[in-house]
Amino acid sequence: MERDPAETKEQLRRLFIGVWRKVSNTTCSRIYPDRLEFDARGTYAGRKSGELEFSFWDSGGFELLTETQVKISTANDAEIVYEYSLSKTELVFTDQHGCVIHYRRAM
Amino acid sequence: MQRDGSNTIASGDLYLHHIPSFWPWPGPIPQPWPIFPVAEPNPSNGIPIFARGRYRYYLSVTQILEGFTIANSFTLGFEMHRFDLATRTWTNEGAFTALMTWTTAPPGYPSTADFLTGEVKNGSGAVVGALTMGWVSAYLRRAVVEIDRVSVSEAPLDNGTGVDWLTIFDQIGWDVDVLESNSNVTEPSGESWSDAELHAGMLAWRDSVNLDQEWRYHVLCVRRLDSTSRGIMYDAYGTDSNNVPREGCGISSHWIIPNTNTWGLVAGLRFGTATGPYFRTALHETGHAAGLYHNTVDLGIMNTTDVIAAGAVPPVQFPNNIQWSFAPDDKKRLRHMPDVWVRPGGIPFGSSYSTAPISPDDLVAEAKGIELRVSPLLESVPIGAPVRISFRLVNTTKEALPIPSSLSMKSGHVRGKVIDPSGSMRTFSPIVRCLEEETLNFLGPGSSATYSVTLLRGGQGALFPSPGAYRVLVDVMWDVAGSPLRVRGETSVMVTQTVDEAHAAAARRILATPDSLVVLVVGGDHLKDGVDAINAGLSHPVLRPHFAFVEAKRLAKRFGKRKADWKAVADLVDETTVMSQAEVKRLAELARDAEKEAPRESVQWVSKMLRRYVDTTSADEDTATLVRSL
Numbered sequence: 001m002e003r004d005p006a007e008t009k010e011q012l013r014r015l016f017i018g019v020w021r022k023v024s025n026t027t028c029s030r031i032y033p034d035r036l037e038f039d040a041r042g043t044y045a046g047r048k049s050g051e052l053e054f055s056f057w058d059s060g061g062f063e064l065l066t067e068t069q070v071k072i073s074t075a076n077d078a079e080i081v082y083e084y085s086l087s088k089t090e091l092v093f094t095d096q097h098g099c100v101i102h103y104r105r106a107m
Numbered sequence: 108m109q110r111d112g113s114n115t116i117a118s119g120d121l122y123l124h125h126i127p128s129f130w131p132w133p134g135p136i137p138q139p140w141p142i143f144p145v146a147e148p149n150p151s152n153g154i155p156i157f158a159r160g161r162y163r164y165y166l167s168v169t170q171i172l173e174g175f176t177i178a179n180s181f182t183l184g185f186e187m188h189r190f191d192l193a194t195r196t197w198t199n200e201g202a203f204t205a206l207m208t209w210t211t212a213p214p215g216y217p218s219t220a221d222f223l224t225g226e227v228k229n230g231s232g233a234v235v236g237a238l239t240m241g242w243v244s245a246y247l248r249r250a251v252v253e254i255d256r257v258s259v260s261e262a263p264l265d266n267g268t269g270v271d272w273l274t275i276f277d278q279i280g281w282d283v284d285v286l287e288s289n290s291n292v293t294e295p296s297g298e299s300w301s302d303a304e305l306h307a308g309m310l311a312w313r314d315s316v317n318l319d320q321e322w323r324y325h326v327l328c329v330r331r332l333d334s335t336s337r338g339i340m341y342d343a344y345g346t347d348s349n350n351v352p353r354e355g356c357g358i359s360s361h362w363i364i365p366n367t368n369t370w371g372l373v374a375g376l377r378f379g380t381a382t383g384p385y386f387r388t389a390l391h392e393t394g395h396a397a398g399l400y401h402n403t404v405d406l407g408i409m410n411t412t413d414v415i416a417a418g419a420v421p422p423v424q425f426p427n428n429i430q431w432s433f434a435p436d437d438k439k440r441l442r443h444m445p446d447v448w449v450r451p452g453g454i455p456f457g458s459s460y461s462t463a464p465i466s467p468d469d470l471v472a473e474a475k476g477i478e479l480r481v482s483p484l485l486e487s488v489p490i491g492a493p494v495r496i497s498f499r500l501v502n503t504t505k506e507a508l509p510i511p512s513s514l515s516m517k518s519g520h521v522r523g524k525v526i527d528p529s530g531s532m533r534t535f536s537p538i539v540r541c542l543e544e545e546t547l548n549f550l551g552p553g554s555s556a557t558y559s560v561t562l563l564r565g566g567q568g569a570l571f572p573s574p575g576a577y578r579v580l581v582d583v584m585w586d587v588a589g590s591p592l593r594v595r596g597e598t599s600v601m602v603t604q605t606v607d608e609a610h611a612a613a614a615r616r617i618l619a620t621p622d623s624l625v626v627l628v629v630g631g632d633h634l635k636d637g638v639d640a641i642n643a644g645l646s647h648p649v650l651r652p653h654f655a656f657v658e659a660k661r662l663a664k665r666f667g668k669r670k671a672d673w674k675a676v677a678d679l680v681d682e683t684t685v686m687s688q689a690e691v692k693r694l695a696e697l698a699r700d701a702e703k704e705a706p707r708e709s710v711q712w713v714s715k716m717l718r719r720y721v722d723t724t725s726a727d728e729d730t731a732t733l734v735r736s737l
Contacts, residue, residue, distance in 0.1 A: 017616075017619040018618070018619055019568075019569065019572040019573060019618070019619075031457075034531075035531060035572075037568040037569065037572065037619070038619065039568065039619045039620065039621055040619050040620045040621070040622075040636055040640075041369070041417040041620075041621055041622075041636075042417070043411075043417055043621075045403060045567055045568045047531060047567065049529065049530065049531060050459070050461060051461075051531075051532055052459055052460035053459045053460075053461060054457055056457075058401045059402075059403050059411055060413060061411070061413040061414075073335065073411065073413070075400055075401065075456075075457070076340045076341070076343050076344075076395055076456060077337070077338055077339045077340065077392065077395070077411070078334045078335050078339055078341075079336065080334075106572060106573040
């Protein structure tokens with residue numbers, strides 16, 4: 001039996017919610033936050049380890065578009081669509097330049 | 108220079124403003140070297156603007172005259188940070204001092220008495236130059252905001268209730284001219300604009316400008332935006348096709364605000380007709396053009412619209428919770444970050460704040476004789492539970508000393524930081540502030556006053572988001588006769604791992620639901636997400652004791668048509684319930700004021716639990732007296 005796409009999307013949204021720590025250490029992933037928190041209101045906060053460091057994902061909204069695409073608002077307010085894959089403990093994004101940013105659930 | 112109460116901050120930007128047109132000297136160098144007149148800007152023209160390419164130094168002022176003097180001089184201390192245009196980096200060339208002496212200003216200065224000169228000495232005491240300062244303006248910086256729009260897009264001029272560009276920029280000491288220019292901008296390819304089209308539109312429609320002579324920020328108002336909903340500072344990264352960053356921004360007048368509760372009073376409206384939020388977006392994007400990044404420390408201009416909308420605490424609805432000012436740290440950046448950071452065409456968007464120098468704040472005096480002793484109610488808590496902190500102000504002297512009459516979080520005197528195991532810092536401050544006139548009480552010699560705070564979330568999200576050892580720093584600040592005082596205390600708390608998957612799920616729900624904090628602080632049945640999150644905590648035996656009081660407090664009060672449910676309160680409160688002293692007192696007050704219809708045995712049970720608490724802990728006299736009177 002096919003699952004209701006809306007139900008699937010809601011389950012995925014709930015799985016997004018929480019705190020994630022970046023495990024990628026590539027050059028291209030450096031602009032992304034070391035810590036990401038998605039909350040139930042559809043907003044997120046991203047932080048680098050250093051308090052005053054610039055993060056491309058710093059604060060704003062996020063919206064799951066499909067089971068593999070999420071839209072995230074960025075530091076200059078551009079809303080960008082990213083490919084993602086999600087499990088209970090791993091969240092992996094791929095940006096428009098092909099950079100893979102891997103996060104692991106911290107909580 | 109800026110004075111905020113007794114906090115004085117000063118900074119300087121030095122440009123090379125005269126290069127002889129005949130350099131290099133043609134022929135043999137004359138001896139002695141002739142003195143050439145230096146082309147100074149005309150001080151009667153106000154704040155001078157120099158070419159970006161001639162920026163040389165940032166002065167971080169570390170010492171300046173704070174109050175009055177009857178002498179005719181004072182010592183100015185500063186660090187000189189040399190700017191390298193090619194690498195866009197600063198090098199600290201060391202600390203310098205100058206004994207600045209008042210003298211009569213040359214002709215043209217608005218204030219003849221506010222003119223000083225002094226010899227500059229390096230750290231070794233050698234004279235290395237001369238410094239001249241003359242007052243030219245009450246403002247710190249000046250700029251122009253030009254607004255161009257397609258004909259059907261509104262111009263963002265004010266918030267609809269008296270706050271306009273001048274109001275906002277006066278707060279930070281910027282002299283801003285707002286120019287409504289073109290109202291007939293043509294759409295290049297339909298109603299929605301790409302970032303590249305916005306940039307091209309800015310170049311095509313902006314009034315003639317020389318960014319070396321004027322700080323001009325451009326705001327382009329169009330119907331829709333390709334790359335975002337509300338607004339964008341497009342002049343960054345690859346879109347900055349002319350390599351002149353942060354010249355302008357675009358805002359969308361025809362985005363339709365979603366028709367959901369989150370959007371409060373403007374749900375479903377076309378954005379251009381939602382005057383306040385529309386204007387806020389223009390301010391926000393201009394803030395990005397001035398080099399600012401998002402800031403969630405409060406609901407100020409550099410926070411994002413969706414976070415502010417989602418952050419409205421009932422009964423206040425968005426957009427009435429918009430804070431019409433920049434956050435304090437952003438105000439300081441706009442006043443005191445180097446010119447090249449904030450001016451259009453300066454440093455590209457995306458550099459870290461940490462790469463640029465900025466003058467330090469005045470030191471806030473420590474309140475001598477008062478100690479702040481901070482301790483956690485529990486040395487370890489399970490992940491997902493709030494952390495209850497007690498703090499005690501102790502007068503260690505033999506005299507009575509003034510302290511604030513209230514140190515609840517609502518009083519605004521208490522804020523702090525939580526540092527997680529990885530060293531990341533998150534801040535906490537009041538979510539609800541009572542704006543009453545500040546009163547002081549005198550704390551007797553040897554006496555103490557105890558307060559408590561329950562921590563769960565702060566401006567950056569969950570304060571304790573993962574297991575591990577945390578440091579909690581608490582600051583209590585107040586003014587005495589206009590002088591700011593502070594005491595600081597610190598404690599640590601261990602957050603323990605989840606015990607099973609159900610605990611993890613409940614903890615995630617609580618920590619990721621911003622309304623869980625609101626329910627914790629103010630209660631309210633209508634905060635469904637928050638109430639559900641708290642109930643998720645109550646459903647797990649590890650978290651239940653930590654949230655029992657929160658739910659008991661909610662149910663002990665009527666809400667709308669729901670009566671107080673003391674039977675449910677009694678079911679929640681038992682020997683394992685974790686409560687701070689303030690929470691015990693609150694529950695005792697609720698029990699005291701319970702309606703006559705409340706089941707007597709339920710109220711008595713709760714009173715019994717409270718008496719047990721008072722008998723087994725060192726509760727203060729007020730709390731103990733109240734509980735024993737039940």
